[in-house]
Amino acid sequence: MNRARVVVVGSTNMDLVAKAPALPKPGETVLGGEFATIPGGKGANQAIAAxxxxxxxxxxxxxxxxxxxxTLKARIDAAGVDTGLLRVRYGASGVALITVDADGENTIVxxxxxxxxxxxxxxxxRAALAEADVMIAQLEIPVETVTEAAVAARAAGTRTVLNAAPARALPAELLDAVDLLVVNETEAAAIGGERRPEPLLASVPRVVLTLxxxxxxxxxxxxxxxxxxxxxxETVDSTAAGDAFTGALAVAWAEGREIVEAVGWACAAGAACARKLGxxxxxxxxxxxxxxxxGPGRAS
Incomplete structure (x- = not known):
């Protein structure tokens, strides 16, 4: 079987991850434990996941x-992702400050x-988008760039997957170019007004609401x-579980799997990710x- 050709349009950040017994409240200082510096960003994560x-x-x-x-480029290269078109700009890279509590919940800036x-x-x-089977994008880069990429991919016959995170209202031009929208309940409410997938079908043909x-x-x-x-x-850290889900979903769909089967496989990817820190x-x-x-363990 030929490998699915995936192009990810998105962010690359250095994640500074601290574990703590509880997430700090406003004005509170919490004594933490384990600390790690880990390459991340939703774009890089989903590229590695795919x-x-x-x-x-x-x-x-x-x-x-x-x-x-x-460090980011070296680690993404080592994961097997093609970074030949990754731009280098003078100045600081993106950074994410992440706190993870004892239950695996997190806050991210x-x-x-x-x-x-x-x-x-x-x-x-644009040529890379045209050569792909599927494009994945998120919202940690300028939304104008996401829109331009989705429109270009759609025009070239490439399937488009938008993981609409972080949550925000989206321009109609972008939604018109999306084949599959992936959102959690908060993101669904921000776009469609409800924590359900059906209202979003007025804007896009297919929706996956992650739960x-x-x-x-x-x-x-x-x-x-x-x-x-x-x-x-057993959840250790849910930080990149959504990225694992989206990357796996795009690959399975590009391989020709029936979409509901692809969603089930993506759920397993998200769960597997949540078992590890980072x-x-x-x-x-x-x-x-x-x-x-x-294996066993499917939620009923």
Whole structure:
């Protein structure tokens, strides 16, 4: 089987991750425990996730000229992602400050850095979109760039997947170019006004609403509405579980799997990711996803 060709348009950040017994309240200082510096950003995470899930993946985005940028590129390269078109801009790379509590819940503050400079697609970047089976994008880069990429991909016949995170209202031009929208309940409410997938079908033809450990809810304009159960695991850190889900979903869909089956496989990817600490370091391999997908532990 030929590998699915995936292009990810998105952010690249250095994640500074601290574990603590509880998330701090406003004005509160909490004594933490384990600390790690881990390459992340939703774009980089989803590119690595898609690669480990079996895709041949290229990343379009921007890193800074600082030490974080050097480390980011080296780690993304080592994961097998094609970074030949990744831009380097003078100044700081994007940074995410992440706190993870004892239950695996987290808070995240992202400073964009070089990601904010990723504007106006080049000819080679447009060509990469046209050569792909599927494009994945998120919202940690300028929304104008996401829109431009989605419109270009749609025009070239490339399937478009938008993970609408972080939550915000979206321009109609972008939604018109999306084939599959992936959102959590907060993001669904920000776009469609409800924590359900059906209202979003007025804007896009297919929606996956992620439900954490409970799995996902798929709906489309053909009348399909299916709850796909999750996989029960002991959660260590949920930071990149959504990115693992989206990367695996895009690969499975590009491989020609029936969409509800692809969503189920993606649920296993998200669960496998949540068993480990960190973002890019926790993203599962195809073998790990297959094993968890076949095994016991599906939520009822």
């Amino acid at each position: 690669t480990r899930a079996g895709g041949a993946t290229r990343l379009l985005g921007a890193i800074g000229s600082d030490a974080f940028g050097v 992202v400073t964009p850095g070089a990601n904010a400079t990723f504007t106006d697609l080049t000819g080679p970047e 954490g450990p409970e799995g996902a809810w798929y709906a489309d304009r053909d009348g399909t509405s299916v709850r796909v159960p999750g996989v029960r695991v 973002a890019s370091t926790s993203l599962p391999t195809r073998a790990e996803i297959d094993e968890l997908s076949r």
